[in-house]
Amino acid sequence: MDTGDVFDPNCPTRVVLDRIGDKWSVLVLLSLSDGPMRFTALRDRIGGVTPKVLTQTLRTMEHDGLISRKIFAEVPPRVEYALTDLGGSLHGPIAVVATWAEQNVSKILESRELSA
Amino acid sequence: MDTGDVFDPNCPTRVVLDRIGDKWSVLVLLSLSDGPMRFTALRDRIGGVTPKVLTQTLRTMEHDGLISRKIFAEVPPRVEYALTDLGGSLHGPIAVVATWAEQNVSKILESRELSA
DNA sequence: CCGTATCCCTCAGGATACTG
DNA sequence: CAGTATCCTGAGGGATACGG
Numbered sequence: 573m574d575t576g577d578v579f580d581p582n583c584p585t586r587v588v589l590d591r592i593g594d595k596w597s598v599l600v601l602l603s604l605s606d607g608p609m610r611f612t613a614l615r616d617r618i619g620g621v622t623p624k625v626l627t628q629t630l631r632t633m634e635h636d637g638l639i640s641r642k643i644f645a646e647v648p649p650r651v652e653y654a655l656t657d658l659g660g661s662l663h664g665p666i667a668v669v670a671t672w673a674e675q676n677v678s679k680i681l682e683s684r685e686l687s688a
Numbered sequence: 689m690d691t692g693d694v695f696d697p698n699c700p701t702r703v704v705l706d707r708i709g710d711k712w713s714v715l716v717l718l719s720l721s722d723g724p725m726r727f728t729a730l731r732d733r734i735g736g737v738t739p740k741v742l743t744q745t746l747r748t749m750e751h752d753g754l755i756s757r758k759i760f761a762e763v764p765p766r767v768e769y770a771l772t773d774l775g776g777s778l779h780g781p782i783a784v785v786a787t788w789a790e791q792n793v794s795k796i797l798e799s800r801e802l803s804a
Numbered sequence: 805c806c807g808t809a810t811c812c813c814t815c816a817g818g819a820t821a822c823t824g
Numbered sequence: 825c826a827g828t829a830t831c832c833t834g835a836g837g838g839a840t841a842c843g844g
Contacts, residue, residue, distance in 0.1 A: 586711060587796065588789035593709020595702060599695060611826050619695060622818060623827060637799030648825045649824085658795055665781075665788045672781045673704035679774055680703065683753030727806055738838060739807060764805045765844085 591636065596621055596629040598666060601655070604639060605663045608654035638662065707752065712737055712745040714782060717771070720755060721779045724770035754778065 591597050599618045603609060609617070615626055630653060633639045638659035644650040655663070707713050715734045719725060725733070731742055746769060749755045754775035760766040771779070 585786075585789045585793050588785070588793055589709070589711055589714060592785060593705070593711070595705050595709070598705060602695075615826095617695065620818095622820090624819095624829090625817060627827060628817090635800060635803050636796045638796075649827090651826065658792065658799075661792070662788060665785045668784050669704070669708060669781045670701075672778060673701045676774065676777070677701050677704055680752045680754075683774075684751060687751050731806095738840095740809090740839090741837060743807060744836090765807090767806065 587636075591633075591638075592666065592669075594629065596625060597633060597638075598670075600626075600629055600633060600653075601638070601659060601663060601666060602670070604653060604655045605660070608642075608652045611651055611653070614653065633659070703752075707749075707754075708782065708785075710745065712741060713749060713754075714786075716742075716745055716749060716769075717754070717775060717779060717782060718786070720769060720771045720775070724758075724768045727767055727769070730769065749775070 596618070599621075600614060603614055603617050611626070611630075614630075615621065615623065618626070621629075630639065630641070634641050637656055640654050640656050642652045642654070644652070712734070715737075716730060719730055719733050727742070727746075730746075731737065731739065734742070737745075746755065746757070750757050753772055756770050756772050758768045758770070760768070
């Protein structure tokens with residue numbers, strides 16, 4: 573089995589961490605887990621993201637096979653983004669982290685206060 | 689319950705994602721999950737990290753209450769880092785992601801090849 | 805052994821404005 | 825509607841060298 577070693581700097585496993593480290597990617601993934609969405613819908617749902625950055629994020633995720641991009645030849649133009657099977661499979665692990673974050677962030681903040 | 693909203697840019701939940709996004713933090717956490725380690729041991733185990741950056745990482749994690757720092761007044765000096773309970777509780781979620789990464793990184797790379 | 809002190813430097817991310 | 829195009833910035837990462 574192709575299991576890779578996270579400690580090896582040359583190991584591509586790192587790319588996954590990079591992707592998860594990117595806040596926008598995570599938010600896109602969580603958004604799309606409710607179903608396909610259009611560009612503007614994503615833009616509105618995710619606060620504070622500029623179109624350029626959103627486009628970058630979407631392109632990278634598409635490139636990595638995490639999401640799909642479907643263009644409808646209509647007027648006005650319409651583009652829908654959706655999770656691929658691969659992207660969907662990442663939702664679970666991310667949700668686990670997100671849950672931990674929501675439950676423990678107060679402890680972290682508390683700790684920061686103390687050592688301020 | 690203090691559950692926080694990941695979609696709110698002002699929500700401190702983001703800090704957790706930032707920490708996980710930091711490759712060094714993750715590697716430190718995974719290293720320490722085997723037990724306490726000294727500075728040099730961490731430095732050696734984690735490839736390609738400079739002392740400055742390692743120190744920064746350790747300080748931040750200590751500040752956030754994820755790890756503890758214990759100084760032994762000896763000659764030569766000795767410092768041991770260990771996971772706190774909070775830090776230990778983060779190991780599970782991170783391990784889930786790491787496992788996913790190791791198992792799926794090949795699919796991502798494959799997808800990248802195709803759309804190259 | 806365990807870090808600090810400097811300096812550099814790039815580069816991802818954002819603001820803003822515009823187009824097919 | 826769904827993006828590009830352009831410019832800018834500053835914060836963090838790394839290399840190197842030195843100190844308690």
